[in-house]
Amino acid sequence: MSEEPALDKSKIMADNGWDKGFVYFGHPATETTVKVVTAVQFLTTQDNFPFKKEDGTLKHVILNFDDKPIAKDDEKNEVSLGIDSAEYKCVSGGRTFMPAVAIDGEMFFESGEIVKMLHEKYPDSTLTPEEKKQVDEWIQFNIDNTNRMLVALKHFGWCFMQGARPNYVAYGKGNKDDAWEKELVKDVHVFFEKMDKHFVDKKEPAFFVGDKLTMADCVMINWPWSFHLIVELKIEERYPNVWKHFNALKDKAIAGSDAHYNVFPYFANVVTDLAKEARAEGFHIENEKHW
Numbered sequence: 001m002s003e004e005p006a007l008d009k010s011k012i013m014a015d016n017g018w019d020k021g022f023v024y025f026g027h028p029a030t031e032t033t034v035k036v037v038t039a040v041q042f043l044t045t046q047d048n049f050p051f052k053k054e055d056g057t058l059k060h061v062i063l064n065f066d067d068k069p070i071a072k073d074d075e076k077n078e079v080s081l082g083i084d085s086a087e088y089k090c091v092s093g094g095r096t097f098m099p100a101v102a103i104d105g106e107m108f109f110e111s112g113e114i115v116k117m118l119h120e121k122y123p124d125s126t127l128t129p130e131e132k133k134q135v136d137e138w139i140q141f142n143i144d145n146t147n148r149m150l151v152a153l154k155h156f157g158w159c160f161m162q163g164a165r166p167n168y169v170a171y172g173k174g175n176k177d178d179a180w181e182k183e184l185v186k187d188v189h190v191f192f193e194k195m196d197k198h199f200v201d202k203k204e205p206a207f208f209v210g211d212k213l214t215m216a217d218c219v220m221i222n223w224p225w226s227f228h229l230i231v232e233l234k235i236e237e238r239y240p241n242v243w244k245h246f247n248a249l250k251d252k253a254i255a256g257s258d259a260h261y262n263v264f265p266y267f268a269n270v271v272t273d274l275a276k277e278a279r280a281e282g283f284h285i286e287n288e289k290h291w
């Protein structure tokens with residue numbers, strides 16, 4: 001009986017040119033990858049970021065939700081890979097989630113941690129010390145809340161589509177009691193309320209800090225869109241200043257955000273369709289008993 005030879009991470013990295021330069025892995029439409037894609041696009045406007053698409057030192061590997069091996073489309077100049085493929089599991093140390101970044105072969109994970117690392121490694125010299133402090137605070141606020149907010153999105157939304165995947169099986173309809181759900185919704189409320197208060201009197205509603213794009217916007221970019229589309233949270237009604245901010249930033253169409261704003265809704269439509277009946281029966285983040 002012949003066994004498949006074990007995959008070798010260094011070989012996969014070297015064979016694909018991922019051992020040198022900057023490589024980011026993920027599907028740009030997704031709520032976690034968009035943070036990294038917009039952050040990387042933002043960095044390409046800074047002189048201290050040494051990687052460029054034109055000279056091949058900046059590469060994007062598109063991850064899809066399947067188990068297909070590495071595929072190169074020379075016409076589109078795209079490389080893609082399945083998140084459940086043996087190759088991705090090998091280079092990611094067994095992780096089956098996105099995004100990831102490789103810098104000269106060293107792998108980094110966790111969207112919020114990646115943006116924090118990039119912000120520290122390639123600082124934005126246009127920020128005043130006070131602005132930098134605020135950007136740092138939003139980056140940390142995102143890190144502190146990411147997993148909890150993703151649990152809410154999984155439980156009330158993504159499970160309808162992804163429920164069989166290992167990272168989702170604990171959540172979804174019938175898997176948690178009322179008290180657990182109420183606590184979760186309370187945390188979602190505290191999270192959005194903080195953002196809503198921040199934007200009440202802000203003159204430039206598009207951006208979190210000052211009147212220009214910063215890493216704070218990249219790292220926080222997905223939340224209103226995710227909760228609006230995936231769990232049908234009534235953001236406009238409950239958090240009108242967040243909604244005003246969301247629309248103002250969306251109108252700016254910042255580099256790297258296009259797929260998230262325009263392709264992500266297709267995933268969301270699938271979730272919404274699958275969730276319709278359960279939501280009508282009361283399994284809904286908006287169920288009054290949680291508020």
Ligand SMILES: N[C@@H](CCC(=O)N[C@@H](CS)C(=O)NCC(=O)O)C(=O)O
Pocket residue numbers: 030031032033096097098099109110111112146147150165166167
């Ligand atoms: N805490 C991780 C979460 C990553 C995550 O959940 N990514 C989703 C896509 S938005 C994913 O890959 N899900 C597939 C899975 O968990 O099986 C991060 O922020 O990077």
